[in-house]
Amino acid sequence: MARQAGTELSNQQFVGQVARRVELGLADAERPARVSRRFSMVQVSYGQPRLHYEAWIQRGRGQVELGLHFEGSAELNGRLLQAFAAEMLAVRGELGPDFELEQWTQSWGRIHAYLRFERVDEALAERVGERLVATVRCLQPRLDRILDRVG
Numbered sequence: 001m002a003r004q005a006g007t008e009l010s011n012q013q014f015v016g017q018v019a020r021r022v023e024l025g026l027a028d029a030e031r032p033a034r035v036s037r038r039f040s041m042v043q044v045s046y047g048q049p050r051l052h053y054e055a056w057i058q059r060g061r062g063q064v065e066l067g068l069h070f071e072g073s074a075e076l077n078g079r080l081l082q083a084f085a086a087e088m089l090a091v092r093g094e095l096g097p098d099f100e101l102e103q104w105t106q107s108w109g110r111i112h113a114y115l116r117f118e119r120v121d122e123a124l125a126e127r128v129g130e131r132l133v134a135t136v137r138c139l140q141p142r143l144d145r146i147l148d149r150v151g
Contacts, residue, residue: 009120011040011057017122018042018055021129026136033136044136048072051080051143055132059120064128067099067112068139074107079150080143081109087142094138111139 009017019035019042026033026044036043040059045052050072056065070077081103084091088101091111098113115131117124 006119006121006123009122009125011059011120014057014120014125015040015042017125018129018132021126022055022132022136025129025133029137042132044132046140053132053136053139055128057120057128062117064115064117064124065112066115066128066131066135067110068135068143069104069112070109076150077107077109080146083146083150084111084142087146091138091142095135 015037019037022033022042022044023035026035031046034045034047034049036045041054041056043049043052043054051068051070053068054065058065070080072080081101084101088099088111092099096113099111100113101109101111103109113131115124115128
């Protein structure tokens with residue numbers, strides 16, 4: 001049964017729709033992505049789960065956090081943050097000025113943006129799925145290059 005446009009989605013429905021859009025959007029990539037679903041988030045990784053992309057719906061705040069998370073060792077994360085600092089002008093040129101590089105905790109970092117929303121519906125799932133695919137396509141080649149260099 002087709003859903004009417006604008007129908008409110010549960011977290012499970014929303015996460016499922018975003019994950020399917022991401023899987024389809026990355027289907028032509030050179031290597032397969034691991035797309036996982038959690039209660040309120042979709043994660044995408046390429047062999048290193050501690051370095052992953054995330055779309056996390058935060059209903060109470062009316063936002064979806066979208067980005068690349070560095071949750072490895074403090075040493076590796078520090079090198080990644082330093083290397084990506086030199087890439088952020090180009091990253092913002094591709095993804096938009098709302099993307100920020102941030103040392104999130106003492107040892108974790110991220111490149112992220114927030115998407116605001118009024119309703120959790122199919123239109124939001126489509127928008128989030130498209131932005132997450134664009135984020136992966138922009139950042140993963142850079143991440144691969146940086147990891148080859150810093151390790």
